[in-house]
Amino acid sequence: MEAKNLALISPEGLRIDGRKPDEIRDIKMTVGVLENADGSAYVEQGNTKVYAAVYGPREVHPRHLASPDKAVIRCRYHMTPFSVEERKSPAPSRREIELSKVIREALTPAILLEQFPFTVIDVFVEIINADGSTRCASIIAASLALASAGIPMRDLVAACSVGKVNGVLVLDVTDTEDKHGEVDMPLAMMPNRNEVTLLQLDGVLSVEELEKAIAMVSKACRDIYERQKNALKAKYLEARKVN
Amino acid sequence: MVPGELLAEGDYGVGSYTYRENGRIYSITIGIVEYKKGVIRVVPLQGPYIPKVGDVVIGIVTDFLPTAYVLDINSHYKAVLQASEFVPPRKSVLTEDLAKYLDIGETMVCKVAKFDKYSDALLTCRDKDLGRLIDGRLIKINPAKIPRLIGRKGSMVNLIKKETGCKIIVGQNGYIWIKGKEPKLEDLAEKAIRKVEQEAHTSGLTQQIQSMLQVEKGG
CATH class of the missing domain: 3.30.1370.10 (K Homology domain, type 1)
Known part of the structure; x- marks a missing residue:
């Protein structure tokens, strides 16, 4: 490809948006943004903008999908046609179907599903603007939305990606870095329990690099986790301040 | 408290909306911590209604079963109210037209008589201050x-x-x-x-x- 030799790291060791390699983008998290959903959240990570809505637990339709011992989670990851540079068809693509599954599986271990047999919890994730790491932003938003819906959870799920561009490991990959870099590795975890719920690797990393990458990204996840907790509490503290 | 947050360490009772792992107690929902008589529990600030036996609930009739009414009680579980509570004892519940006694859309105050998470809630109106709500x-x-x-x-x-x-x-x-x-x-x-x-x-x-x-x- 023509862009293989694109300089993504400046001579000073900074990235194209001026970040240090181990720096994540600014994250803005807001909880309870959608009136009609049982729980919702909005996450803005740099130029990646995501809405998540949670409905349920509610009755399952069609009935045969219900499980007699636990709740079922359904997840839909969807990119709006205007979220990328060239219009994306609104129909679910192969990639979106895969990401829906991946996000569902990243959230499932956190939720106490056995408390709601015969029911379904619907998670809708809508990408408003995509600039890399959308699945991580989606997981952050979805887990906030689940918590704000009052669904019992073992822990919040935090997520972050790590990549390799021009031979340097970088946190929180942007679209350009993903497309022109060598590696993209998203990871989701429950920081309090130290359990990884999602790990994907697109590219090639040596064992040492992998270990270093995981250490970097789990540190970032803990940072994001603290912000998630603050975002959830902020909603209630704000109301208290008004009085 | 938010899900996954550590509440306490040591020998405490595990109350509602908490769980214990390796001697530590964690919250499972957004709420406020309450400590009473050695038991730690979280009072949720948000969440679905889960029926409890003895709760007084208000339901709206939504459907008929052969011998019962189905009520919406704002929960993911349906509630069932036996028609035998309304049909006079001399008449058969099966042959009577249930709509004569209680129609779809009517509002009832009931008590939860039986409930577990694997089945629908069973309601009863046979108590003081329970029954149909008119006007309002x-x-x-x-x-x-x-x-x-x-x-x-x-x-x-x-x-x-x-x-x-x-x-x-x-x-x-x-x-x-x-x-x-x-x-x-x-x-x-x-x-x-x-x-x-x-x-x-x-x-x-x-x-x-x-x-x-x-x-x-x-x-």
Whole structure:
């Protein structure tokens, strides 16, 4: 490809948006943004903008999908046609179907599903603007939305990606870095329990690099986790301040 | 507290909305921690209504079964009310037209008689103050806020009742029935209830509601 030799790291060791390699983008998290959903959240990570809505637990339709011992989670990851540079068809693509599954599986271990047999919890994730790491932003938003819906959870799920561009490991990959870099590795975890719920690797990393990458990204996840907790509490503290 | 947050370490009782792992107790929902008699529990600020035996709930009839009514109780579980409670003993429940006694859309105050998470809730109307609700208006609030609306020994709801002169029935499931002498008073009661719902976690709310109601009544 023509862009293989694109300089993504400046001579000073900074990235194209001026970040240090181990720096994540600014994250803005807001909880309870959608009136009609049982729980919702909005996450803005740099130029990646995501809405998540949670409905349920509610009755399952069609009935045969219900499980007699636990709740079922359904997840839909969807990119709006205007979220990328060239219009994306609104129909679910192969990639979106895969990401829906991946996000569902990243959230499932956190939720106490056995408390709601015969029911379904619907998670809708809508990408408003995509600039890399959308699945991580989606997981952050979805887990906030689940918590704000009052669904019992073992822990919040935090997520972050790590990549390799021009031979340097970088946190929180942007679209350009993903497309022109060598590696993209998203990871989701429950920081309090130290359990990884999602790990994907697109590219090639040596064992040492992998270990270093995981250490970097789990540190970032803990940072994001603290912000998630603050975002959830902020909603209630704000109301208290008004009085 | 938010899900996954550490509440305590050591030998404490595990109350509702918490779980224990390796001797540590964690929260599983957004809520406020409460510590009573060696038991730690979390009072949720948000969440679905889960029926409990003995709860007084308000339901809306939505369907008929051969010998029972199906009610919506604002939960992910359906509620069933046996028709034998309405059909006179000499008549057969099976041959009678159930709509004669209770029609779709009618509002009932019931008590949860039986419930487990694997089946629908069974309701009963055979008790004092239970039965059909006529007139008035039905409003829906977040079921997690109901304890706050009732207040300590019913202090909050009694205050609203006293100040507005409305009859109010609070269902544990988040449905509330209001009937007042005039629509204006019903509006006022509804406004007060909405305020309680929005500011449930703040302190000194009873006083605030009282002054609000008095100001509004005067004006």
